Amino acid sequence: MVTPTQAVTAVDFLRWMPLIPLLASLINIFLGSRLGKRTAGGLACAAVLASFAIAVYVFWLLPATGVFQDTVYTWFESGSFRIKLSFQVDALSAVMLLVVTGIGFLIHIYSLGYMAHDEGIIRFFVYLNLFIFFMLLLVMGDNLLVLFVGWEGVGLCSYLLIGFWYHDHNNTIAGNKAFIVNRIGDFGFLLGILLLVTELARQGVWTLDFMELQQHVNLLSPEKIALITLLLFVGATGKSAQIPLFVWLPDAMAGPTPVSALIHAATMVTAGAYMTARLHFLFSLAPEILSLIAIIGAATAFFAATVALTQNDIKRVLAYSTVSQLGYMFLALGIGAYSAAIFHLFTHAFFKACLFLGSGSVIHALDGEQDMRKMGGLRSRLPITYSTYLIATLAIAGVPFTAGFFSKDLILWQTYSSPHGSTGLWLIAWVTAGLTALYMFRQVFMVFHGNSRVDEHVKAHIHESPPVMTIPLVILALGSIFAGWLGAPEYLWGSRWDQWLGPIFGGAHEGAHGSLAEEINLTLMTLGISGLGFVLAYVAYARPSQLRDRLAALAGGAPYRLLLHKYYIDELYDFVVVRPFTYFSRWLAQVFDPGVIDGLVNAVARGAKGFSLVWREVQTGNVQHYLVGFLVGTLALLTYFLGQQ
Amino acid sequence: MVPLDYYLVLSAMIFAIGAIGVLVRRNLIVVLMSVELMLNAVNLTFIAFSRYLGSMQGQVVVVFVMAVAAAEAVIGLAIIISVFRHRRSLDPQEMQLLKW
Numbered sequence: 001m002v003t004p005t006q007a008v009t010a011v012d013f014l015r016w017m018p019l020i021p022l023l024a025s026l027i028n029i030f031l032g033s034r035l036g037k038r039t040a041g042g043l044a045c046a047a048v049l050a051s052f053a054i055a056v057y058v059f060w061l062l063p064a065t066g067v068f069q070d071t072v073y074t075w076f077e078s079g080s081f082r083i084k085l086s087f088q089v090d091a092l093s094a095v096m097l098l099v100v101t102g103i104g105f106l107i108h109i110y111s112l113g114y115m116a117h118d119e120g121i122i123r124f125f126v127y128l129n130l131f132i133f134f135m136l137l138l139v140m141g142d143n144l145l146v147l148f149v150g151w152e153g154v155g156l157c158s159y160l161l162i163g164f165w166y167h168d169h170n171n172t173i174a175g176n177k178a179f180i181v182n183r184i185g186d187f188g189f190l191l192g193i194l195l196l197v198t199e200l201a202r203q204g205v206w207t208l209d210f211m212e213l214q215q216h217v218n219l220l221s222p223e224k225i226a227l228i229t230l231l232l233f234v235g236a237t238g239k240s241a242q243i244p245l246f247v248w249l250p251d252a253m254a255g256p257t258p259v260s261a262l263i264h265a266a267t268m269v270t271a272g273a274y275m276t277a278r279l280h281f282l283f284s285l286a287p288e289i290l291s292l293i294a295i296i297g298a299a300t301a302f303f304a305a306t307v308a309l310t311q312n313d314i315k316r317v318l319a320y321s322t323v324s325q326l327g328y329m330f331l332a333l334g335i336g337a338y339s340a341a342i343f344h345l346f347t348h349a350f351f352k353a354c355l356f357l358g359s360g361s362v363i364h365a366l367d368g369e370q371d372m373r374k375m376g377g378l379r380s381r382l383p384i385t386y387s388t389y390l391i392a393t394l395a396i397a398g399v400p401f402t403a404g405f406f407s408k409d410l411i412l413w414q415t416y417s418s419p420h421g422s423t424g425l426w427l428i429a430w431v432t433a434g435l436t437a438l439y440m441f442r443q444v445f446m447v448f449h450g451n452s453r454v455d456e457h458v459k460a461h462i463h464e465s466p467p468v469m470t471i472p473l474v475i476l477a478l479g480s481i482f483a484g485w486l487g488a489p490e491y492l493w494g495s496r497w498d499q500w501l502g503p504i505f506g507g508a509h510e511g512a513h514g515s516l517a518e519e520i521n522l523t524l525m526t527l528g529i530s531g532l533g534f535v536l537a538y539v540a541y542a543r544p545s546q547l548r549d550r551l552a553a554l555a556g557g558a559p560y561r562l563l564l565h566k567y568y569i570d571e572l573y574d575f576v577v578v579r580p581f582t583y584f585s586r587w588l589a590q591v592f593d594p595g596v597i598d599g600l601v602n603a604v605a606r607g608a609k610g611f612s613l614v615w616r617e618v619q620t621g622n623v624q625h626y627l628v629g630f631l632v633g634t635l636a637l638l639t640y641f642l643g644q645q
Numbered sequence: 646m647v648p649l650d651y652y653l654v655l656s657a658m659i660f661a662i663g664a665i666g667v668l669v670r671r672n673l674i675v676v677l678m679s680v681e682l683m684l685n686a687v688n689l690t691f692i693a694f695s696r697y698l699g700s701m702q703g704q705v706v707v708v709f710v711m712a713v714a715a716a717e718a719v720i721g722l723a724i725i726i727s728v729f730r731h732r733r734s735l736d737p738q739e740m741q742l743l744k745w
Contacts, residue, residue, distance in 0.1 A: 621741030624668050631664065 007066045008211075014070035014087040017054045017097070018136035021047045025129035032122035044125035045108045048132055052101035059094045065503045066090070067211075069142060081197075081206035088142035088210070091504045095342060096139040096274055099349045103266045104132050106472040110357050111258040113468035114364060124164060124256065131157035135267050139274065143208040144193050147275065151189065151239065154268045155182045161263060162255040174254035181248040185238015192231030196282075199224045214281045222285065229286040232279065233293055240272030241323050242330055243300045247570055249323055253315040257360030260315060265322050265356050266349040273329040273345055277338045280505055284336065290420065294334025298428040301327030303567070305435035309442070310563040313370050314359045317443050321396065322352055324432060328411050331429060335421040337414040339501040343487045344411055347395070347403035350479035354392035357473055361385040361465045362447060367458050372443065377452035381462045384470045386448050388477035393444050395480040397437040398530050403484030408433060409523055410487060416522055433526050437533030445541035489523075491516055652693035660686035673728070673735040677721045684714045 024047030032040045058068060071086040089097065108128060115121045134157060138150025156179075163175030197208060203219040205212070220228070236242070241249035252264050263269070276283055276293070283290055301324045308320035325348050332341035363370055365382055379386045395402035398409065412429050415421040452459065464470070487497035562568070659682055666679025688707045695703030729735055 621743060623737050623740065627668055631668070 007063070008069050009066060011068045011070055013054060014058070014068060014089060014140060015072050017051045017058075017101070018087075018133045018140065020050045021129040021132040021136070023047070025126050025133065028122055028126045028129065032126065035122075037116075037121050040122045041112045041125055044129050045105065045112065047129055048101060048105045048108050051132065051136065052098075052105045055094070055097040055101045058089050059098060062089060062091065062094055064091050064500050075145075079206065081201075083143060083145050083208060085146060086142045087140040087146075089140060091500055092274075092277060092342065093139050095346060095501070097136070099270075099346060100132065100135050100139060100267050103349050103353050103476070104135075104262060106475055107258050107262040107266075107353065107357065110261075110360070110469050110472040111256075113466050114258055114360055115256065118256075120164065124161075127157055127160050127164070128259075128262070131161070131263060131268070135271075138271055142210055144196070144210070144213075145208050147278070148189070148193060151235075151271060151275075152186065154263070154271065155179065155186065155239070158182075158252070158263050158268055161259040162252045164255055164259065168254075171254040174248075174251040178248040178252045181245050182238045185235045185245050188231045188233075188238070189235025192228050192235065195224070195231060196228050199228070210278065213279075217281055217285065220285075225282060226286045226289055229279075229283050229289040230292075232275065232282075233289060236272030236276055236330075237296070238272075239275075240269050240326050240330070241300075242272070242326065243296050243303065246300060246304070246323050247573060250316055250319040250566070253313070253319050257315065257356060257363060260319070261353045261356030261360070264319065265352040269322065269326060270329070270345045270349070273326065273333060273341055276330075276333045277342055277505075280338050283333070287420070290334050290336060292334070294331050294415075294420070294425055297327045297330030297332070297334050298425045298432075299327070300324070301331060301432045302428050302435070303327075305432045305439065306563055307566045308439040309435065310560060312372050314362065314372050314375070314443065314447060315356070315370060317372075317439060318352070318355055318359060321355075321436070321439065324436065325352065325396070328408065328429065328432075331415060331425065332411045335415055335418045335425070337411065337418060338505045339498055340407070340410045340414050342501060343497050344407040347407040347480075347483045350403055350476055350483045351392040351395040354388055354473060354476035354480050355396070357469070357476065358385050358389035358392065361469055361473065362389075364465055364469070365462050366454060367461075369455070369458060372446040374453050374455060375447045376450045376454070377448070378454075378462070379448040382448075382464050384464060384473065388470075388473040389448070390444060391477040392480045393440045395484075397440050397534065398433060398526060400527065401481070401485075403480050403482070406484035406487050406489070409526060410489065412526055413489070413519055413522055417518070430526060430529060434529035434533040437530040438537050441534050441537035442541050445537060449542050489519065491520065649693055649697045652689060656686045656689040656693070658686075659683075659689065671736050671738065673725050673737055674722075676737065677718065677725065680721075681714060681718065684710055 021044075024043050028035070028040050028044060035043065062068060068089045069086065070088070071084050073085055075083045075085045077083075108125075111121075111124065111128065115124050118124065131154060134150045134153025136150070138147055138154060141147040141150060159175045159179040162178050163172045165171050166175075193208070196213075197206070199220055200207065200213075200216060203216070205216045205219060207213060207216065217225075234245075238245045249264060249269065253260055255264075283293075304320045304323035304327060308317050308324065311317045311320060325344070329341045329344050329348070332338070332344060362375065362378065362382065362385060365378070365385075366375065369375070391402070395404040398405045412426060412433065415429055416423065416426040454462070486500075487495045489495070565571070663679045663682030663684075663686060666682065667676050670676050670679065688710055691703040691707045691710075695701065695707075725735065728740070732739070
């Protein structure tokens with residue numbers, strides 16, 4: 001495989017990007033309570049702003065084919081195996097850096113308002129800064145091990161933040177679930193890394209460094225590459241909530257809403273997609289795994305979208321929507337359209353963060369109410385929240401000239417036209433696009449339109465959020481429109497995005513082959529089904545109607561129940577995995593451990609005791625008995641040696 | 646001249662008497678005396694071989710053994726007296742404090 005030549009420049013300011021949030025986090029741990037809530041929050045925001053400034057500076061300096069590298073020190077060394085703590089920024093990680101620090105900064109600012117009345121706000125910002133640190137480690141690490149440290153670190157922060165309000169037992173259970181499900185994926189990921197190291201070492205190459213991996217990847221046999229990439233993909237399904245390990249993400253909504261926006265929509269959950277794109281040279285050599293990724297991505301996108309149709313919790317709808325959009329990204333990765341996947345990741349970060357923060361604003365206004373059945377008619381009371389929410393909804397539904405339109409359309413087009421794609425996959429993605437419009441507009445109509453169903457005592461003090469929360473919303477809404485303009489299709493003004501990321505993915509990125517007319521036709525079809533989704537949502541939810549009543553009658557039906565209970569996946573896992581496991585553990589604890597383990601130890605002790613009971617009788621303490629033994633022994637030896645001669 | 650065998654047989658008999666005395670007697674003083682008996686049986690053997698082989702080495706060893714036996718008797722008796730003062734008994738079968 002031809003590797004694009006990349007000009008490596010050594011610089012020494014990259015390290016400050018993760019270091020500053022880490023320092024702020026440490027300061028807030030030890031001095032936070034002395035600094036006071038406002039100062040601690042301001043410090044946390046300033047730290048992320050500093051990282052963002054460096055990221056912009058790096059982005060400014062970086063040529064599309066260049067790589068900045070910053071080696072801090074050699075982490076460990078064993079023979080010719082040397083792992084350095086080293087950061088690198090190329091075009092791909094520069095994009096991720098801007099997303100992580102930029103959107104991270106906006107969400108930090110938002111949190112100042114959202115968490116203002118919370119007792120644990122300092123702890124909150126400690127976790128949030130720590131998360132930014134680990135996320136930057138993940139994105140900037142120049143070898144798989146540093147990436148893995150970041151990978152585990154963001155998992156830890158996710159766990160801490162999901163269970164942030166730990167007084168409620170359900171939140172800690174949700175945190176545990178997220179952590180344990182992620183552990184399963186991480187185990188696969190770790191196995192993949194280990195297999196990669198040992199297989200390369202068998203060929204005499206000891207490395208985990210991305211650039212060296214790219215050079216030596218052709219030493220591996222195809223079967224091994226398939227196994228390695230499969231294991232790595234297991235890790236990605238855990239982190240990025242794909243089938244079969246997606247179950248933790250909807251429950252993760254137990255955390256504070258800014259956390260859902262930052263970790264469970266914009267950044268951490270995209271780590272799996274980033275990792276796959278980062279190792280594209282490896283995945284490209286395993287076509288069968290790539291098709292598996294595409295199928296799983298498409299299935300996840302469709303499946304999660306159907307579940308989102310029936311959920312009534314405002315954040316749960318968004319959670320399933322996130323799972324669905326991540327499915328799109330993996331679909332794009334699976335067909336080899338890495339650049340399109342990262343583009344969707346980029347635009348999705350804007351509109352999904354905007355949606356989550358908007359839902360946070362609604363929840364904030366309604367005093368913690370999350371059930372959409374108890375909302376409605378909020379349009380006039382929350383004008384800024386409403387307009388930004390609407391813009392983000394338009395973006396995710398793919399209305400022309402919004403961000404989601406460009407990225408989703410690109411994925412659909414690539415799925416249809418790329419040699420690795422297929423019409424079947426495109427069909428699933430196409431239907432999902434319609435479902436997306438349906439569930440998102442259902443949500444908008446249920447929350448903001450129609451008659452108010454808000455509880456009376458809450459109604460009195462519905463208020464628009466303070467500027468510290470609405471300004472990030474407005475900025476994100478602007479991003480939801482304009483972020484997509486970077487990657488416009490050829491028939492409009494052409495893609496700056498592909499020029500930027502093209503060199504990174506080099507030969508791995510296979511351009512779509514198809515005519516312009518076909519491309520425009522497909523776009524129109526997508527718009528058609530999205531429009532259909534909108535109309536359905538409007539008819540069913542915007543006003544009381546016959547159809548709604550008929551839907552309500554159907555509500556008792558089996559398909560509806562199936563969707564409402566999320567296909568009973570949680571129950572299935574509970575039945576197949578969790579319960580047998582807990583029963584087995586209980587059996588181990590109550591039967592096996594006291595019976596067999598303790599029994600073995602006690603048996604050894606009893607054996608020694610019985611043996612010594614017999615043999616201690618020899619020790620009479622009588623000198624004369626010992627002397628007999630002495631004499632007999634001497635005589636025996638004497639007889640023996642005399643007999644020898 | 647008395648043949649060597651006679652000395653050896655006599656010496657073996659004295660040694661056996663001493664050994665049995667050490668093993669069976671219930672009085673430490675008698676045990677100590679039996680030890681002396683064994684030592685002297687050995688001395689007799691040495692002397693006999695010395696004469697038989699015409700070498701002086703055996704006689705030199707005997708002088709050493711006598712010196713050691715004298716020291717042993719002194720220390721042994723001192724211990725025995727000390728034990729008797731503590732326990733009012735010299736029966737070795739009652740001295741089993743170090744038993745398990």
